[in-house]
Amino acid sequence: MKERKLLMIPGPIEFAPEVMQAMGTAPTSHVAPNFIEVFGQALERMREVFLCPSGQPFIMAGSGTLAMDIAASNLIELGDKALVVNTGHFSDRCVDVLERYGAVVTQVNAPAVGGAPTLEEVEAALKENNYKVMTITHVDTSTAVGADVKGFARLGRENGALVIVDGVCAVASEEMRMEEWGIDVSLTASQKGIGVPPGLALVMASPKAMDAFKNRKTPVGSYYADWTEWLPIMEGYESRQPRYFGTPAVNLVWALNISLGQILEEGMDNRFARHCRYSEAFKAAITALGMKQVPVSSDNEATTLTAPYYPNGVDSGVLKYVEEAGVILAGGLHPAINTKYFRVGHMGVVSTSDILATVGAIEKGLSQVGYKFEPGAGLAAAQASLRDGKGV
Numbered sequence: 001m002k003e004r005k006l007l008m009i010p011g012p013i014e015f016a017p018e019v020m021q022a023m024g025t026a027p028t029s030h031v032a033p034n035f036i037e038v039f040g041q042a043l044e045r046m047r048e049v050f051l052c053p054s055g056q057p058f059i060m061a062g063s064g065t066l067a068m069d070i071a072a073s074n075l076i077e078l079g080d081k082a083l084v085v086n087t088g089h090f091s092d093r094c095v096d097v098l099e100r101y102g103a104v105v106t107q108v109n110a111p112a113v114g115g116a117p118t119l120e121e122v123e124a125a126l127k128e129n130n131y132k133v134m135t136i137t138h139v140d141t142s143t144a145v146g147a148d149v150k151g152f153a154r155l156g157r158e159n160g161a162l163v164i165v166d167g168v169c170a171v172a173s174e175e176m177r178m179e180e181w182g183i184d185v186s187l188t189a190s191q192k193g194i195g196v197p198p199g200l201a202l203v204m205a206s207p208k209a210m211d212a213f214k215n216r217k218t219p220v221g222s223y224y225a226d227w228t229e230w231l232p233i234m235e236g237y238e239s240r241q242p243r244y245f246g247t248p249a250v251n252l253v254w255a256l257n258i259s260l261g262q263i264l265e266e267g268m269d270n271r272f273a274r275h276c277r278y279s280e281a282f283k284a285a286i287t288a289l290g291m292k293q294v295p296v297s298s299d300n301e302a303t304t305l306t307a308p309y310y311p312n313g314v315d316s317g318v319l320k321y322v323e324e325a326g327v328i329l330a331g332g333l334h335p336a337i338n339t340k341y342f343r344v345g346h347m348g349v350v351s352t353s354d355i356l357a358t359v360g361a362i363e364k365g366l367s368q369v370g371y372k373f374e375p376g377a378g379l380a381a382a383q384a385s386l387r388d389g390k391g392v
């Protein structure tokens with residue numbers, strides 16, 4: 001029997017065998033010609049994956065939280081006004097990071113956990129003040145709420161704010177067209193939609209964001225995150241000239257280049273559509289099994305993960321049985337409701353059989369804890385949804 005369990009959490013996700021192979025290869029020097037080529041190519045591919053031909057990519061060793069720190073430290077100066085569109089736990093983190101660099105933060109909050117502010121509320125807030133930046137959490141991984149990035153970004157742009165998108169659980173999976181939608185900074189980490197083990201912070205900055213950075217009056221308050229140091233490194237590698245500030249995570253960059261290549265081979269539109277299809281199928285199964293979801297409306301559900309509430313009489317104890325049935329899921333994260341729900345990631349190299357295996361394992365777990373439902377109802381709903389969609 002296969003020992004390995006299926007990892008269906010919102011990051012780290014399952015990784016392609018070619019990506020894992022790159023991780024296990026003997027590292028070369030970070031200035032060796034073959035690595036220079038790989039780093040340069042990864043930077044070029046990032047622009048295509050972020051759909052931002054005019055963007056400046058940054059690849060740095062660190063996690064998604066560093067990517068947030070990079071955006072805030074390079075763009076915020078003491079007293080700058082920032083507006084945070086708050087959809088959950090990771091938006092709260094955004095507030096903390098911005099404040100750490102001296103921003104004066106205003107928040108537009110969701111009416112309740114699982115909700116999102118409306119376009120009207122955000123527009124009204126933008127009109128009240130002159131904000132230098134506005135932040136949007138594309139997918140709040142604590143609630144599975146997907147924000148209307150396109151709509152919010154348009155409002156931010158119209159009102160003169162730099163639009164920063166925390167895309168850690170979204171980039172390369174959830175539809176995001178950075179340049180077309182007028183986003184100034186989009187950031188992510190390697191272990192979620194990008195499909196590479198944890199360890200890389202990825203940031204894409206628009207020309208407007210780079211101008212704002214170049215026009216700073218005060219030095220950047222973080223030594224490691226400072227674009228003054230990293231911009232020449234990225235420009236250097238892209239023109240195939242190695243430069244040194246801090247040692248790049250050689251194997252991770254190698255793996256990143258392979259994963260970005262696979263993503264582009266699938267094609268961004270195909271990839272967005274596939275994530276929608278899997279998400280619909282999985283959510284149909286959850287509904288058929290009698291479970292509600294944390295997002296309060298189907299308009300604001302993420303496609304990269306699903307956050308179902310446990311049904312009546314069931315608690316987090318069920319996750320152990322689901323794992324015994326071969327699938328690892330994540331518990332709740334939002335402090336207000338964290339014992340009441342669980343989270344299932346379905347992004348990256350997942351397949352229809354992974355989706356069905358996950359639904360099957362959840363059914364097995366639910367029956368083991370005595371929950372009454374029609375056996376196979378979830379699987380039938382997922383299969384019907386996949387059959388009606390285009391299938392893969």
Ligand SMILES: *Cc1c(COP(=O)(O)O)cnc(C)c1O
Nearest residue numbers: 063064065090139141168169189
């Ligand atoms: C995971 C996540 C983060 C934090 O990323 P780490 O790699 O865990 O530091 C930030 N924002 C969102 C939306 C996330 O999903």
